[in-house]
Amino acid sequence: xxxxxxxxxxxxxxxxxxxxxxxxxxxxxxxxxxxxxxxxxxxxxxxxxxxxxxxxxxxxxxxxxxxxxxxxxxxxxxxxxxxxxxxxxxxxxxx
Amino acid sequence: xxxxxxxxxxxxxxxxxxxxxxxxxxxxxxxxxxxxxxxxxxxxxxxxxxxxxxxxxxxxxxxxxxxxxxxxxxxxxxxxxxxxxxxxxxxxxx
Amino acid sequence: xxxxxxxxxxxxxxxxxxxxxxxxxxxxxxxxxxxxxxxxxxxxxxxxxxxxxxxxxxxxxxxxxxxxxxxxxxxxxxxxxxxxxxxxxxxxxxx
Amino acid sequence: xxxxxxxxxxxxxxxxxxxxxxxxxxxxxxxxxxxxxxxxxxxxxxxxxxxxxxxxxxxxxxxxxxxxxxxxxxxxxxxxxxxxxxxxxxxxxxxxxxxxxxxxxxxxxxxxxxxxxxxxxxxxxxxxxxxxxxxxxxxxxxxxxxxxxxxxxxxxxxxxxxxxxxxxxxxxxxxxxxxxxxxxxxxxxxxxxxxxxxxxxxxxxxxxxxxxxxxxxxxxxxxxxxxxxxxxxxxxxxxxxxxxxxxxxxxxxxxxxxxxxxxxxxxxxxxxxxxxxxxxxxxxxxxxxxxxxxxxxxxxxxxxxxxxxxxxxxxxxxxxxxx
Numbered sequence: 077x078x079x080x081x082x083x084x085x086x087x088x089x090x091x092x093x094x095x096x097x098x099x100x101x102x103x104x105x106x107x108x109x110x111x112x113x114x115x116x117x118x119x120x121x122x123x124x125x126x127x128x129x130x131x132x133x134x135x136x137x138x139x140x141x142x143x144x145x146x147x148x149x150x151x152x153x154x155x156x157x158x159x160x161x162x163x164x165x166x167x168x169x170x171x
Numbered sequence: 172x173x174x175x176x177x178x179x180x181x182x183x184x185x186x187x188x189x190x191x192x193x194x195x196x197x198x199x200x201x202x203x204x205x206x207x208x209x210x211x212x213x214x215x216x217x218x219x220x221x222x223x224x225x226x227x228x229x230x231x232x233x234x235x236x237x238x239x240x241x242x243x244x245x246x247x248x249x250x251x252x253x254x255x256x257x258x259x260x261x262x263x264x265x
Numbered sequence: 266x267x268x269x270x271x272x273x274x275x276x277x278x279x280x281x282x283x284x285x286x287x288x289x290x291x292x293x294x295x296x297x298x299x300x301x302x303x304x305x306x307x308x309x310x311x312x313x314x315x316x317x318x319x320x321x322x323x324x325x326x327x328x329x330x331x332x333x334x335x336x337x338x339x340x341x342x343x344x345x346x347x348x349x350x351x352x353x354x355x356x357x358x359x360x
Numbered sequence: 361x362x363x364x365x366x367x368x369x370x371x372x373x374x375x376x377x378x379x380x381x382x383x384x385x386x387x388x389x390x391x392x393x394x395x396x397x398x399x400x401x402x403x404x405x406x407x408x409x410x411x412x413x414x415x416x417x418x419x420x421x422x423x424x425x426x427x428x429x430x431x432x433x434x435x436x437x438x439x440x441x442x443x444x445x446x447x448x449x450x451x452x453x454x455x456x457x458x459x460x461x462x463x464x465x466x467x468x469x470x471x472x473x474x475x476x477x478x479x480x481x482x483x484x485x486x487x488x489x490x491x492x493x494x495x496x497x498x499x500x501x502x503x504x505x506x507x508x509x510x511x512x513x514x515x516x517x518x519x520x521x522x523x524x525x526x527x528x529x530x531x532x533x534x535x536x537x538x539x540x541x542x543x544x545x546x547x548x549x550x551x552x553x554x555x556x557x558x559x560x561x562x563x564x565x566x567x568x569x570x571x572x573x574x575x576x577x578x579x580x581x582x583x584x585x586x587x588x589x590x591x592x593x594x595x596x597x598x599x600x601x602x603x604x605x606x607x608x609x610x611x612x613x614x615x616x617x618x619x620x621x622x623x624x625x626x627x628x629x630x631x632x633x634x635x636x637x638x639x640x641x642x643x644x645x646x647x648x649x650x651x652x653x654x655x656x657x658x659x660x661x662x663x664x665x666x667x668x669x670x671x672x673x674x675x676x677x678x679x680x681x682x683x
Contacts, residue, residue, distance in 0.1 A: 097293040151346040158353040163305040182374040188464040193385030195456040231484035232499030247522035250657035254526040281365035307395040333414035333569040344426035351430035354588045
């Protein structure tokens with residue numbers, strides 16, 4: 077039962093990863109691309125981490141996975157901000 | 172099924188070849204250094220493939236230690252070459 | 266420890282399929298790194314590969330029964346931030 | 361079925377790796393080359409994990425994806441953005457191709473023999489057999505810090521030499537970047553986290569993947585992050601301390617080595633009872649040295665007031681603000 081739920085979670089995560097990467101490829105400019113990326117970073121990894129937690133029985137490792145997920149969430153927010161700000165500034169200097 | 176050892180060692184040799192050829196062909200510093208790092212990565216990959224002993228058994232620790240040393244030395248050498256290149260540019264500008 | 270006995274063949278196959286799809290997603294993202302056109306587009310692709318790398322490492326930790334890979338995933342998540350900051354803070358000095 | 365899926369995974373990893381390597385080496389756009397190189401570093405970390413080398417995956421994640429990337433990114437700041445095509449004559453190009461091909465064939469032959477070698481002394485068996493007397497249970501750490509301690513000592517010397525060259529040649533780079541408040545806010549929790557992880561990797565290195573190099577690189581990443589987030593802040597630390605940290609690793613190593621020479625008549629031969637403690641001391645000091653060296657290497661030269669720091673440290677902090 078746990079296994080089925082875990083696989084289900086991992087595949088939902090995969091769906092977000094794949095749509096994130098397709099969005100990164102297909103969307104027209106950097107800001108929309110960052111928006112697609114955030115789906116993969118936040119929800120995609122969250123589901124995969126959830127699935128792995130279900131399969132992993134050691135509590136310390138589970139805590140580690142949760143920390144990894146929190147880190148990636150924070151990192152994704154800040155990276156998106158920095159990249160978008162960089163893009164804005166470069167764009168302004170072209171005018 | 173092809174053995175994963177063969178596959179990864181072929182990749183290592185390929186990486187080595189691609190990197191070496193580009194190192195010799197480029198004459199600008201940064202592309203050359205990037206290529207040299209690719210070449211080095213190929214050698215590391217070959218070492219680790221030889222250390223790998225299949226899915227069940229534990230890999231050989233000696234090549235792992237060697238490659239770990241190699242990675243740190245490679246990054247130091249890269250930093251040094253970049254500094255040398257920058258100095259050279261500054262001298263040429265004068 | 267990872268609950269090794271739970272790793273049934275069907276679960277292994279499911280995880281391997283997920284691993285391959287994840288790699289496909291990384292590949293799609295890397296096309297954007299090749300195409301560019303802007304620095305930001307390239308780096309958003311690197312961000313995706315960083316997060317995808319974390320996910321791949323989590324799955325590999327279960328599949329290969331190597332606990333140490335959680336540490337690698339943690340380190341990768343931490344270092345992805347440093348990489349982005351290095352990129353966005355070091356721009357060409359406009360004259 | 362399982363084997364087939366593993367093969368598909370391996371094959372895609374390898375093809376992706378080769379494509380990235382080819383892209384890095386053949387593109388004319390510097391930025392594209394560096395980005396693909398960083399991606400290759402990330403992919404290599406996955407490959408080391410796949411080949412059951414977590415020690416290397418850790419090092420590659422920090423160095424390949426983090427520090428080398430940061431080094432190249434700061435180097436291309438004032439670099440022409442297009443790579444000019446090679447001026448090599450056709451004859452020379454042919455020679456280069458022939459030489460590469462010859463080396464690749466030679467290497468394939470050597471690797472083929474390496475893979476098929478079944479008899480002879482396997483070093484891994486010896487490492488496993490001797491592990492109990494090394495003082496640590498992680499075989500990679502045992503090789504690095506005990507069985508092949510000479511190599512590691514000389515490696516620290518290589519790192520020190522490289523960073524001394526960097527310091528001799530240039531003044532540090534300056535960045536004219538306005539930092540983001542969000543980034544500075546993040547730095548307040550991320551840097552402590554990086555330092556704690558570094559300490560964890562150092563400690564865990566005795567019995568699981570980790571150790572001085574990974575920990576040192578992690579600490580260097582923390583220093584680089586601080587530098588990037590607060591580009592205009594004057595250094596709050598003494599340059600004496602920096603010099604001290606730069607040499608402490610190799611100094612401790614040599615002192616322990618000579619101590620063992622006096623005790624056991626062999627340079628760097630640790631007593632089994634003491635080995636664990638000695639290795640931890642050496643590794644801690646080496647971590648500090650490696651971190652300082654990599655962070656200074658990232659700066660690309662002497663920090664502000666480096667020379668004055670040697671002569672009169674207290675005065676230099678007052679003077680350097682204008683420079």
